[in-house]
């Protein structure tokens with residue numbers, strides 16, 4: 001089986017007990033913690049910043065933290081997240097003045113780097129950076145809120161990006177974010193994704209392990 005990663009989004013976690021909730025979801029079998037940073041400017045919602053990331057590290061969380069920046073501008077805040085313990089930092093291509101520069105900045109700060117595409121963002125932004133990205137994240141909802149429905153048009157876009165990754169010969173993760181559930185994760189994987197952000201589907205359930213296990217079972221049935 002392909003090495004699939006499940007990345008719970010703490011946007012849907014219990015903020016009053018964040019450390020405990022993150023521990024619980026990791027104990028349930030999650031691979032990566034997805035950290036949604038929103039600025040009420042690039043997206044119409046406001047969440048949390050680098051001090052919360054550092055607080056999770058200080059609490060003892062050692063799993064990779066995947067910081068999804070939905071902020072504009074992006075560059076100034078990157079070192080803050082790197083110093084706070086981020087493992088991966090991704091940003092929306094529209095939010096950067098110079099995508100190549102922002103990717104370099106993330107790497108210079110010791111993190112894996114990735115770009116994010118909204119559904120309506122064209123893929124030509126990938127043209128000159130396939131050798132510079134570790135992750136490509138496709139949004140399958142409009143960014144800003146958890147609990148939205150997966151947009152089916154994303155499947156076609158996933159296939160296109162999967163093809164580009166395979167043709168490039170580079171080791172690049174293809175991450176999907178928004179509306180991922182037990183009943184669609186298999187189809188999403190069959191269209192090319194290998195890293196899955198899951199917010200409400202896990203955190204709205206009382207038994208996180210049951211959801212993660214069901215998702216792994218679905219992924220074990222993926223046709224390669």
Ligand code: DX5
Pocket residue numbers: 009011012034036068141142143144145146147148177178179180197198199200201
């Ligand atoms: C949306 C965020 C997502 C969101 C996913 O802007 O980037 O990570 O929390 O939540 P669900 O899985 O509920 O769609």
Ligand code: ZN
Pocket residue numbers: 009034035036068177197
């Ligand atoms: Zn996200």
